[in-house]
Amino acid sequence: MKQGMDRVTGRLIGGIPYLWQRLSDVIATPVGSLVGRRDFGSRLFELLDRNVDSEFHMDAFVRLAEAINNKANGLDDFRLLTMRVEVVASNHIELFLNGLLYEQGKASAVELERILLK
Structure with a gap:
């Protein structure tokens, strides 16, 4: 299982909360905007x-x-299965994702809610 640091508390997190954080970081970062990691x-x-x-x-x-x-x-x-888009406000969209999280060779269904795209 992948683990990392929670961006708010600084504590070690894993599983679905860490997946949500990783996905939201990827979604919020335009490709090419990080100098050391253009991809x-x-x-x-x-x-x-x-x-x-x-x-x-x-x-x-x-x-x-x-x-x-x-x-x-x-x-x-993570494998994406379905996605739902909800308009929250002008120029603010929330993504609701369903997919499979693979941990230690086993897949489990996950729902990730309210990933903000702004």
């Missing part, structure tokens, strides 16, 4: 000024799947 991040920020319609949902799913499959993002223990 880290996602292209979801490119969608922020678009209308939320069926085309937006498809493009968001594709960009998220690309980010998850990018080895530089360190999300090789």
Whole structure:
């Protein structure tokens, strides 16, 4: 199981909370914006000024799947199955994800709620 430091408390976390934190970091970071890690991040920020319609949902799913499959993002223990987009406010979107988390060779179903895209 992957473990890391909680960005708020500084304590060691793992499992679903750490996966949520890793995913939110990847989603919030535009590809190419980190000097030392140009491959880290996602292209979801490119969608922020678009209308939320069926085309937006498809493009968001594709960009998220690309980010998850990018080895530089360190999300090789997660497989995305479904995604739901909810508009919270102008220019604020929340993602609700369903997928599989692989820990020690076993897959478990996970739901990740309220990952903010702004």
